[in-house]
């Protein structure tokens with residue numbers, strides 16, 4: 001289950017599907033890329049006796065999805081929410097305004113004790129909680145206006161390998177559009 005379509009996230013999917021032919025790839029329905037299963041807001045993906053609730057959290061990319069495992073009181077936020085930070089919003093459908101609304105409505109609305117596992121650990125931590133981020137997130141504790149200003153002035157270097165081509169099984173074919 002991919003949280004969004006950036007090369008540093010989806011590149012292993014082709015290899016997994018080769019190794020496990022019954023494996024089905026999952027993406028948010030607004031991701032604009034190829035997957036076996038598309039999920040929308042509030043859908044549940046069941047596996048074993050567990051289920052992941054899908055919450056649409058655009059702003060880093062349009063298709064960003066956060067997966068919530070209520071049984072274990074945790075969520076996988078991809079690059080929407082990072083520990084003490086958030087995904088950048090300066091390319092590929094990024095929007096600070098949309099990201100601010102996504103995180104506040106879909107992630108900060110979870111119970112405060114829920115554990116959050118983002119996709120990167122830039123600050124050396126791999127897990128946080130809703131409560132910790134509500135108190136200590138350096139960007140998302142600000143007002144929306146301040147947040148937009150911060151995000152518009154990050155001046156981060158462009159990721160080195162972002163534009164490398166996607167594996168064929170994740171590419172949108174020219175004559176084979178991705179379902180909307």
Ligand SMILES: N[C@@H](CCC(=O)N[C@@H](CSS)C(=O)NCC(=O)O)C(=O)O
Nearest residue numbers: 006079085086087088156158159160161
């Ligand atoms: N140095 C890395 C790129 C770092 C980067 O831009 N990370 C992204 C997530 S991957 S698109 C991000 O959103 N960062 C947020 C931040 O505040 O740093 C490289 O060159 O690959």
